[in-house]
Each structure stands twice: as structure tokens, then as C-alpha cells.
Amino acid sequence: MLLLALGCYLLATSTLVSHIITTNDLMRRIAHALLSAAFLIHGLHLGERALTLGYDAIATFPDELSCIAFIMVGLYLSLAWRGNLTVVGGLVTPLAFLFTLSSYVFAVGPPELSPRLQSVWLPAHVAPAFLGYAVFAVAFCMSLIYLLQENQLKAKRKGNLFRRLPSLETLDNLNFRFVTWGFALFTIGIISGALLALKIWGALWSWEPVEVLSAVTWMLYAGLLHARTIGWRGRKAATLTILGFVAVILSFLGVNLVFPGKHGGTFG
């Protein structure tokens, strides 16, 4: 089933790119139909896993990637009716494809989750964290488009994509909204994570690599939101959003591949 979703993601990416190049409206509609189909199939796949595996379904790194890709696509589809954001979709869709693909390639059997973790606290920690990451990912895509558009306007050179790009204000407003929501979700994820840690390890904070990196990420986004209140909008905000997401990716890779700690594998 996941392969079918992957196929649809790939087709949606190529039709969306061809829409962006040719501005053919039929292509846009086909791309969005394909993407919706992929989203549905992906959702069925995740639902099936959750039913058969229970809490184990969200315990590994590939599961996390798959969930995040799914949420990203959902977020984009909920914006797609605005019509002028296809260029954002042109980044979100391939990114979701890559995430889903790596979740498929690196899939591991369900881990032996420690029975102590088998509680509602696990989804309570994981769900907001995944949502937050996905929201940050979409905000990251918007920021890239913002910088592209801003550079063209400043340099007074219209690139080939110029006509397809949404206005700076649209992108900046969406960026603000997304980062705010992402930050709120991420914060909830950290708090519920700390409570979960208290329950199973007996301490709110144990200097786990993921804890440290998440704290750094959290501070970056907090800084970004604060900076907005003193007028750091536009290009600066976009740059910080990109930095924030780089921190997310680093903590992601760091935790799962470089120094796994308790989060990365056994959760012992």
C-alpha cells in the first residue's frame, strides 16, 4: 500500500512540476487529485499499522518520517484551494516523497517496546512532536520560496518562475502562522515528553541528545517568534525559519543515526 502511495507522490510531483513550468491548469488539477489520492492511501496505510501494531506503530524513526510526510501533505492540501501556492506544493510534495521513500527503505520490524512505554503518554508525546515537525517543514518550504521571490524583486530580475510565485505578504503571513502553530505543538511535545520521561525514567530531564537538540531547536523558534514582535519580518524571518528547520533535521539525524541514546532505539 505504501508503494502505491509512493507512486502517487512521484506522479503528483512530476505533474505539479510540469504545471509550474507550463502553467497548464489541467496539470494542476491532475496533480492535486493525485496528491489527494496519495494522501488517502498513505492515511489508510498508517491507520492499518496503528490498528495492527498499536503503540509500536509510532516507535521507530521510519514511522516518524512517514507520519511527518503524511501530515505535510495534509497541510499543503488544506492550503491548495488558495490556488497560488502550487510552487510551495512543488517543494512539499517531493520532500514528502523523499521522507516516505526513506521510511520505506529503512523500515525496520516493530521494536520490542518496553512495556513501560505502552501507555497513552507515548502518543501524547509523539503526536504533537510529529505535527510540529511537519508544520516546521512546510514553513521551511514557504521560506525558501519567500527568499527566491524576495531576491528577484530586489534584484529587479524576473526569473522564469516569477509569475507562479505568491506574494511576499501571503508567504510571510503563512510563515508566521505556521511557525506559531509549529512552536505551540513542539512545546506541547516537549512538555509531554518530559512527563513521559518522568513516568518511565523517573526524571523530567536526563540530558539525552534528543533533549538537548530539541531544546536548541525550541530556543531558535522562540527567538524567531520574539524577533517578529520587534519587526523581524520578511527576509530575516524566512532565514531564521530555514535555520530552525536545519536544526530540526540535524537533531533528527543526530538522534537516530549518530548518537541514538534512549530515543533512537531501545527506549530502555
Add this chain to the structure above:
Amino acid sequence: MQGEILIIGVNHRAAPVEVREQVAFNGSLEHSLRNLLSVPSIEEGVILSTCNRVEVVAIAEDGDNAVDSLTDFLAQGEQLPRRQLVEHLSVYRGREAVRHLFRVAASLDSMVVGEPQILGQLKDSYQAATSVGTAGTILHRCFHKSFSVAKRIRTETAVAGGAVSVSSAAVELACKIFDRLEDKNAMLVGAGEMGELAARHLVAQGIGSILVTNRTFDRAVELARDLGGTPVPFEELRRYLQMADVVIGATAAEEYIITSSVVQETLRQRKFRPMFFIDLSVPRNLDPAINDLDNVYLYDVDDLGGVAEDNRSERSREAEKAESIIEEEVDTFWKWLVNLEAVPTIVALRDKVETIRKGELEKTLNSLRDASPETRAAIEAMTAAIANKILHSPITHLKHHDRQEAAFYAAAARKLFDIEEPEDS
């Protein structure tokens, strides 16, 4: 052969405005259309009269004669000597005429390629002809096709995309910076002509409000009233600047009226909400260093001209795509037209052969009384197959894509098979 399509008239490519204005149909179009049908050999007609072209689209029984008589028709009643008109006359016949009509509808033949008005004008002309009843089967089909071709080109190419004048380029850019203009304020500094034009564009695009300032306050008041805006004393410019999202500089001043440091201060007051500065004056009124500030975009006349120029060249690139769509559609239409002409002959030919076949079949079957139903069916099928095989090749030729050829074959077929001339339909 049915009537020939032809378009004859003057357009901006070949005729100067002095000629076009003399040919223009100024009076009642209905009246002129009725007159058109009384021109010898004209069967159907539509008159297109705009400031860039005056053209008659007609179906004529005899093309060569029609060109002559339509030239007289165009020169009629005007002081323009026929000789002078002929010099500037454009004549399109047959396929060329269909292509020309499609190109006009798609705005590929316009002065500014892609401008949208021409399609509406074409529709009006066709409407007028329909209500008077001067458009027949061929022109109905031809015009409807031209409208759908125009639509197809509009959606499949960017031939109408992008602003091609300085002030519309400014509006286009404003829409790339701001989500919507309804909740934005503009400020016009200097009440000259260029500034007024740009301001009018912004107002037409729905800008929320507009402040007008000018060294002579009275002029500011006057223009503000005209634009539905608010006049602001020139000395108060700095104080009001923070309210403006879009600033148009268009004074005759020799120095910078708004400097980078003023904008920096303004931005702080505005909490760094973006600003768009448009400098339409030469020498420039707005400090070029303004563009280096964050969240601020400054375009001067040359920058805007560059944007408009880019759009123009993009339009001509897209026009090439459009031309190939035109070719494709002309082909389709032409096939329909040739078929339409061939149909009576083909039907008559089929009827003739079928009558012979039926007659002979009956005779044979009557003499074969003992034959089983299977044998009868086999004979029936065989005769039908022979008839179809023999007709296949003549019918293919009758549908020849070249109208002249097709007409030649039709005449030959009628003669060879002794078919009567079809009734004029």
C-alpha cells in the same frame, strides 16, 4: 464548390490611421451589413470595425469578383480614392482568411499582442451580423471556432500574461509584494501626469486609500478629489509617509525628496511592514539607497520599463506557441469545410451506387428461387462489399484537403457517374 471565405480590409499593419479612419463604419452597422449582402456575389458577411482594423469577412460565390466589389464597398461613400485604398488593402482568401480570423481573435494580430479587447469587439461584430441575419452556416462555424481558439490560446499560453506598460508593471509588482491591495494605502507625491496615471491604475486595482501630496496644495486637493483620495500638505509628507504601503514619486524636483534615512525612520514607525516605492520621475525623486533597506522595494522608471520589456518578449515567445495552435485549428476547420462541401456529392454517389446494387441484387435473387437463406445473405453481403470497395477510393479523393482539388474531383465524379448537380443548400 461552395462560396469562398475571404477577408478584405485595412488593418494597422498595412494601413496608416488616416486610411483606417476613412474606411471605418461609423454609421449604423446593421445598415452597412444589409448593404454588404447586396454586393454582387456575396452570400454571407460580418463587418469588424475597430480603431486598429476595418475588415469585412465574407463568403463569396466568386472570389475574384468579390475582391473587386468589396473594395468598392469599402471605398463607397468616402472621399478616399479607390487607388489609395487598394495600396493599403489586405486581402486574405481561403485558408489564409481562416488563419487571419483566428489570429485576430486570439489577439496575435493586435498592436499590443495579447490585449484582451479585440475578442469582445469580434464577438460584438458577429452578434450584429447574426441579428441582421448576414452570417450563414460557414461564418457561424468559423466565428464560433475563432472564439474557442482564442480561449484555448489564452489558457494554454501566456500570450496575454504580464503587464506591458510602465504603470501596469508597477501594479503587477505591487501584487507580488502585497497579498491584496484593498487594505493598503498609497501615497502619490507630485500631481503630474505620470504619477496620476499610475495612481489611477492602483485605484482601478482596488487600493484601499490614496494620499495625494504636491508642492502646490491646490493641485493636490484637485487630484485627490478626482481619485477619491485625501490631500496632504507637502510639508507633512514625512508624518504621513508611515501610513503608505505604496509610494509613488513623480515630482519635477531636482533632488531626492525621500531619502534612505527618512525611510529607515518610517519603517521603525511602521514596525517594518513592507513598503513599495515607485519612482516615476526623471531626475529621480527617491534615493536609490532605499532599495537596500530590508522589506523595502524601490523601482524607478527604467526598472519598470525593464519589467514591461521582459513581459513583452515573453509574450512574443508565447506567441510562437500560439501560432502552432492556430495552424492546428485551421487544419481542423478546413477539414470540416471541405467535408461539408463534399458531403452532397458523396451522398449522391452512394445513393446512385446503392440504387444500382439494390436493383441488380433483386433481379439476381428473383432468378435464384431455390437458393437457401444463407446463400442469399452471402450474395447480399458480397454486393455490398464490392460497392464499398469501389467507392472507397473516389470518396477519399472527394474529401481532398485542397478545396480546388476537391471541387475538381466533385465535378468529375458527377460527370463520370452521371449525378445531377446538387441543389444549392
